[in-house]
Amino acid sequence: MSALLSARNLTKSYGVRTACADVSLDLHEGEVLAVVGESGSGKSTLLGLLATEVTADSGQVHYRFRDGAVRELHALPEAERRLLMRTDWGFIRQDATLGLRMPVSAGGNVGERLMAVGARHYGKIRETAEDWLDRVEIDPGRIDDSPKTFSGGMRQRLQIARNLVTHPRLVFMDEPTSGLDVSVQARLLDLIRGLVAELGLAVIIVTHDLAVARLLSHRMMVMKGGRVIEEGLTDQVLDDPREPYTQLLVSSVLAA
Numbered sequence: 001m002s003a004l005l006s007a008r009n010l011t012k013s014y015g016v017r018t019a020c021a022d023v024s025l026d027l028h029e030g031e032v033l034a035v036v037g038e039s040g041s042g043k044s045t046l047l048g049l050l051a052t053e054v055t056a057d058s059g060q061v062h063y064r065f066r067d068g069a070v071r072e073l074h075a076l077p078e079a080e081r082r083l084l085m086r087t088d089w090g091f092i093r094q095d096a097t098l099g100l101r102m103p104v105s106a107g108g109n110v111g112e113r114l115m116a117v118g119a120r121h122y123g124k125i126r127e128t129a130e131d132w133l134d135r136v137e138i139d140p141g142r143i144d145d146s147p148k149t150f151s152g153g154m155r156q157r158l159q160i161a162r163n164l165v166t167h168p169r170l171v172f173m174d175e176p177t178s179g180l181d182v183s184v185q186a187r188l189l190d191l192i193r194g195l196v197a198e199l200g201l202a203v204i205i206v207t208h209d210l211a212v213a214r215l216l217s218h219r220m221m222v223m224k225g226g227r228v229i230e231e232g233l234t235d236q237v238l239d240d241p242r243e244p245y246t247q248l249l250v251s252s253v254l255a256a
């Protein structure tokens with residue numbers, strides 16, 4: 001089986017600053033890849049390039065659709081690209097206010113994704129939304145409440161429900177647990193790990209937290225100055241880093 005997502009030589013500069021240089025990767029179905037590196041190393045830019053939210057200066061991203069067809073994403077018509085993002089993909093952002101629709105109720109946030117894939121029966125949509133709130137440990141009694149009334153951890157869990165309700169095959173995550181209390185983070189990570197395994201999701205997760213990479217990912221890539229300087233199986237990279245930079249990251253000498 002060919003890769004689900006395959007990137008070749010992705011490059012992006014902002015003025016004279018190269019944010020992402022010549023990055024290639026393959027991601028297979030059900031695989032979790034962590035992208036780590038210090039602040040400014042290019043992690044978010046790479047994620048944006050892969051998710052086609054950022055336009056590459058050069059390079060390609062191929063994706064295998066549900067019907068088996070492999071297509072280059074940056075050449076995809078805008079309408080098809082949007083459909084892909086709403087149905088086959090999820091994107092969980094560090095800032096939940098960007099990943100949710102804040103004026104819409106919790107149930108509406110989950111339900112509108114279902115409607116995007118053709119669900120029309122109000123009762124069933126509400127039932128599924130309740131079920132998903134429960135799965136992400138939000139009291140289904142809060143279904144009509146606005147996410148503005150939710151805590152940071154609850155907002156992230158709602159973002160997860162909104163993204164996973166359509167059973168995407170690939171989920172992008174950008175620092176999904178950063179900025180939360182340590183105990184809230186641990187619970188959220190547990191939840192993410194359980195759902196990713198249960199649903200067999202492919203995930204690309206950007207994090208500056210090596211403990212998050214260790215817990216969630218099968219493979220990892222270390223970025224520095226826009227380049228991938230080391231990659232491999234997560235346990236191998238973390239237990240026996242080859243590059244001096246990775247050794248510093250692992251020993252927490254560098255501020256991530």
Ligand SMILES: Nc1ncnc2c1ncn2[C@@H]1O[C@H](COP(=O)(O)OP(=O)(O)OP(=O)(O)O)[C@@H](O)[C@H]1O
Pocket residue numbers: 014017018019037038039040041042043044045046208
């Ligand atoms: N829209 C933009 N305009 C100008 N420069 C940008 C833009 N986005 C990113 N950059 C620059 O590209 C480089 C990589 O940034 P990027 O946000 O991808 O890094 P990062 O590893 O995700 O960092 P952080 O963890 O702090 O978010 C940085 O030097 C940054 O200043």
